Amino acid sequence: VLALLLGMGRSSRLFVELHQKKALVLAIDAWTxxxxxxxxxxxxxxxxxENFKRTLEEIHAQIQGLKSRPVTYEELQKAIKQCIAARLASRKTVEGQAAELGSSWILAKDLTFLDTYLEKIKAVTPEQIYEVAQRYLRLTNQTTCALTPEVSRVVSVGTAPRGEASRPQLFKPANELRVIIKEDRQLPFVNLVAVFGGGTLFETPANAGITRLLSKMLLRGTKSRSAEQIVATIEGVGGHINTFSGNHSLGITMEVFGDDFELALEILHDLIFNSVFPAEALEQEKALQLDQIAAERDDLLTHGLNVAKERLFGSKAYGLNILGSEESLKKITVESLKEFWMRLCAPRNCVFAVYGNCDFDRVTRAIERYFGAWCATSEMSIHELISQLQVDFNTGSKVVEPHDKNQAVVIVILPGTTVFSVDKYPIELIQESCSDIGSRLFMRIRESLGLAYYTGAINFPGLVPGYLAFYAGTAPNHAETIVKEILSDLAELRQTGLQQEELDRVKAKVLGQRKLSRQDLGNQARAAALDELLGLGYLNQEAEDKHFEAITRQDVVSVTQRYIDPEKAVIVVLKPEPS
Structure with missing residues (x-):
């Protein structure tokens, strides 16, 4: 409970003070x-x-604050609810349930140990928190380690009743909003997802990165709630809240106990209609996003993929970095952020998903009450945007870019397909066949020839045609050999496709991964909302399993001959300049 109070969650003391208020850290948490x-x-x-020393000082100040006075009853109850929610969340998957039973038996020889543990958590008092903080959070008992850009050195410093799950249902209010609802009372939680069309397809080189920035700013304050109050309201009832963004969308996710669903809906309403995008918070988020851009540039594989996409697509669609650039972020203001949000914030450009311990009729009544009067501020939808966007690939080129690291990365990228094409299923299996330690790329280039540190592939089907990329990390003197080997393997793949044994292996792996991902209701809700938004339908995940199961070797060969053409490849090589 002490760790939760100090550094677990967006309303914890360390996160609020060091990340939210003072922008000293990119991430921070406490753990046991x-x-x-x-x-x-x-x-x-x-x-x-440059913030390392001050960050240490602020961490010590927060620790001292816990030691100098007992926590309030309200803050303690929030942490206790968070702890209970986190522990019960492990029961969402079969893997989590097995892990709970195994650890309970190993640690306590008691399969019901977690239930006993939670009862003891509920009984924790402010006085006990104060006592353990005094006993354990001592400078003489502390070791501080830091990995810095200059020198690495060690620094010494003084539950709900179980029930059957229903099929998802689609509810459509009169204003073109779509709401997917799935009742599942196996656990006491309800997941709420709101997803909007957005991403690089809505952006230009002048405002690239604005979708990612907008997603972060949605939690930075409304007309009636500060950023701290937004998070504290949800985490205070044992829930959690976050935002996300990608190439096609941005959104808000929440998980709360079923009894607190309408509280979560109230917060969602506040974020959508009353976000104020404070200027100071915007500058903090821009600085953090610039740090992420610098970190991407420092990661050879990520940077190489960005270079490859920009060369293939040019300065639009997926050629834009979702983080933006130094130039584009500097131009984004509070006014341009509000204007962009008004463009996206329309019911026809939005899908909600409510999955978990809920009641269909109660949810629809609440949706009508909070969002029934929502009128469009923009007539633009993601599908109208796609119809206006023309993508022309720049194929058949090579880029060699120098850097200062003693390693090389090779990327071979090809034009891909869309999420609407059935070709995406064989291509996904081809990508998987080239991505793990049993893959043809790994076995040949790394194991047989000993030329690469790692190999892999990425398949990205888009709303407009995406890409298929193959990559390897190697020693600088092997870079050109790796290029030849990858192109040779692609030529062979183009002619023969996958062997039956390969096809069976990757098909089983992909289907298994998809089923595992659906154990978590939050993942189900987000996937269904995104699929419905993109035009695939909210039941798309189940339909896709059947498509994968039906793929034959001939399907794979047909696709490889249409998409895998080494003559159309864009080749990117990152390696140090010769000494």
């Missing part, structure tokens, strides 16, 4: 390791090098 005997209490943070 309790093996049964003596354990560990830790705080982890990622910060810029």
């Amino acid at each position: 390791f309790n093996p049964g005997a003596e354990g560990l209490f830790g705080i982890s943070a990622v910060t810029r090098a």
Whole structure:
């Protein structure tokens, strides 16, 4: 409970003070390791090098605050609810249930140990928190380690009743909003997802990165709630809230106990209609996004993929970096952010999903109450945008870019397909056949020839045609050999497709991964909302399983001959300049 109070969640003391208010850290959390005997209490943070010393000082200040006065009853109850929610969340999947039983038996020889543990959590008092903070959070008991850009060194510093799940149902209010609802009372949680069309297809080189920035700013305050109050309201009832963004969308996700669903809906309403995008918070988020751009540039594979996409697509669609650029972020203001949000914030450009411990009739009544009067501020929808967008590929070129690291990365990228084409299923299996340690690329280039550190492939079907990329990391003197080997393997793949044994293996793997991902209701809700938004339909995930199962070797050969053409490849090689 002490770790939760200090550094778990967006309303925790460390996150609010060091990330939200002072923008000192990119990430921070507190954690415990309790093996049964003596354990560990830790705080982890990622910060810029120039903020390291001040970050340490602020962490110590927050620790001292816990030691100087007992926590309030309200703050303690919030942490207890978070702890209970986190523990019960492990029961969402079969893997989680098995892990719970196994650890309970290993640690306590009691299969119901978690239930006993939660009862003890509920009984924790402010006085007990104060006592353990005094006993364990001592400078003489502390070791601080930091990995810095200059020198690495060690620094010493003084539940609900179980029930059957229903099929998802689609509810359509009169204003063109779509709401997917699935009743599932196996656990006490309800997941709420709101997803809007957005991403690089809505952006230009002048405002690239604005979707990602907007998603972060949606949690930075409304007309009636500060950023801290937004998070504290949800985490105070044991829930959590976050935002996301990607090439096609941005959205808001929440998970709360079923009894708190309408509270989550009220917060969602506030975020959608009353976000104010404070200027100071915008500058903080822009600085964090610039740090992410710098980190991407420092990662050879990520940077190489960005270069390859820009060369293939040019300066539009998927050629734009979802993080933007230094130039584009500087131009984004509070006014341009509000204007962009008004463009996206329309019911026809939005899908809600409500999955979990809920009632269909109660949900629809609440949706009508909070969002029934929502009128469009923009007539643009993601599908109208696609109809106006023309993508012309720039194929058959090679880029060699120098860098200062003693390694090389090779990327071969090809034009791909769309999410609407049945070709995406064989292409996904081709990508999987080239991506794991049993893949043809790995076995040949790394294991047989010993030329690469790693190999892999990426398939990205888009709303407009996407891409298929193959990559390898190697020593600088092997880079050109790797290019030849990848092109040779692609030529062979183009002619023969996958062997039956390969096809059976990757088909089983893909289907297994898809089923595992659907164990979590939050994943189901987000996938269904995105599929409905993109025009695939909210039941698309089930239909796609059947498509994968039906693929034959001939299907694969047909697709490889149409999409895998080495003559159309864009080749990117990142390697150090010769000394």
